[in-house]
Amino acid sequence: MSTLHEAFAAARADGRALLIGYLPAGFPSRGDDVAVIEAMVENGVDAIEVGLPYSDPLMDGPTIQDAVQRALDAGTHTDDVLRTVEAVARTGAPTLVMSYWNPIERYGVDRFATDLSAAGGIGVITPDLTPEEAGPWTVATDAAGIDRVFLVAPSSTDARIATVAAASSGFVYAASTMGVTGARTSVGDAARSLVERTKARTVLPVAVGVGVSTGAQAAEVALYADGVIVGSAFVRAVLDAATPTDAMTAVGVLAAELARGVRGG
């Protein structure tokens, strides 16, 4: 049983959804990423996705692109990401990495899985890796005992959802809308239908990401999904803050609001 499995089970026993927060490693700076994430955890974020900054993030909208570019400009490399994971895991929150495929392949597929596990990471979300291309990754993650999370989208057919879910472990990531990451005024109806179609085809928990930015949206998604993933809204809060201290305050306030949301508040 993975720690992720336990985290989802505990949230379910509480009658609520799991709250997962995202921040790129090395953002807002190579020193302050962990402090910002700690503020998220202290204010009710249950699990953390540490983003691995990549030069060509084609599933990300302008907010995350901006943050990732800053992290890259500051010289954030894969080994820095693993150090961030190690520090975040010490908070006790289940810690995953979100990474596009090429940096993992370049680092070495087996080596990445092993080093992530050694750093205390428990899973990896790969937004541009399809199950068809994931043969070596499946072997490596199984050997290292970490979860591999693939995505489903509103355009996925039922057969495709079954394939993606069968390749996944830990949970299935349901992208709420057709499009890139970023805050939206509403989380579309497509998300609910996608979660229902996915849950009909897997026993894994299903978490909804892309476009969730407020407590009210989190509450709405928590009605039908096992987890709520928030990324761009945290990044935006940091980008808008004048100082690192302000950033931690703003992130804490947002985390608390989202944590009330996943509890139905």
Place this chain on the structure above:
Amino acid sequence: MTTTESGSYDAALHGPDSTGHFGQFGGRFVPEALTAALDELDAAFRAAIVDPAFITELDRLQRTYVGRPSPLTDATRFSAYCGGARVLLKREDLNHTGSHKINNVLGQALLTVRMGKTRMLAETGAGQHGVATATVAALFGLECTVYMGEEDTVRQSLNVARMKLLGAEVVPVTAGSRTLKDAINEAMRDWVTNVEHTHYLLGTVTGPAPFPEMVRTFHHVIGAEAREQVQELTGVLPTAIAACVGGGSNAMGIFGAFLDDREVSLHGYEAGGDGVETGRHAARFSGGAPGVLHGARTYVLQDEWGQTRPSHSISAGLDYPGVGPEHAWLHETGRATYEPVNDDAAMEAFGLLCRTEGIIPAIESAHALAGAMRLGRELGPDAVILVNLSGRGDKDVETASRWFGLLDGERMPEGRL
């Protein structure tokens, strides 16, 4: 007409396999939201290429709108600079819109209509693919948005104006390195958001399956025509073929018909920029490594952490850190060889073709001409070298003028030639 039957069909040279792989290269590395659109495109493509109505319509447009077949020109005066080898130019520069790009655009635009979509997206570097897409969008009455790196909109401002005149929206991309790579990222993001009514008309043999195979198929006409034309003119197959390789669509177009002719050597010329040793180049095979970029495994300019490295070339159309996966495969199998041509060698060939043949080539194509000069000196006067002159140089007049010091009323310095 004298023709030689093609040598025996070698399945190992005719990828991809059923999963879109050319050996270890190609495949699909995309956000899941695009899987359904790629499956739809794949099905539409496979149905169309065996549908006589589609083939007839594409052929009609190629003849009456593009001006195919494009001629083959015996470049006798230019040959003197190529070790006396006979150099034949496949004149894709004479196509409507000025390059080979329109072959693929017509094919994919017909598919767009067949799929019931009303909007086409394109990325463009030099502007040739953007212009071709804007042109065909006007012809078919489709909406058109073209993404172009901000840096490229400056160095190819004439093509920006052409696209706007044709009714397209041109979006300058300010993210990342502000060149073709970033334009592709933005086009993919637009596509994933609007995929229901939008087709992404990718302009080269890169990207996720089925794009590399599909784009190659629509450019196959280049090599098929040239193979007949060369034999009709000379009675033999060419000794060697030279083509420039950015993403690699013109090269795949001309190589494709000769893959089974083992006696014909295939040569791709990448942008060497300031020189591979300077790090300022777009030579993926000598300066890159296998990796994943824009949906496919291929050779990529990347650092030790797998971050894409910026490319450099005087030619916007070759200034790209990835390359078509089929080229990666032809490189790995040894069927084709790839070498860098630096900016200065390309511009020397550019100037020479202007003065010896009265043809202003695209700077992209000038890399292939420089390759032919190198090949000719190696192969000697008995060789027949077929060069794909993939585009014309009107768009490059300003860049070339600056290079040769022609601005402010200066004359072309003899030393440059």
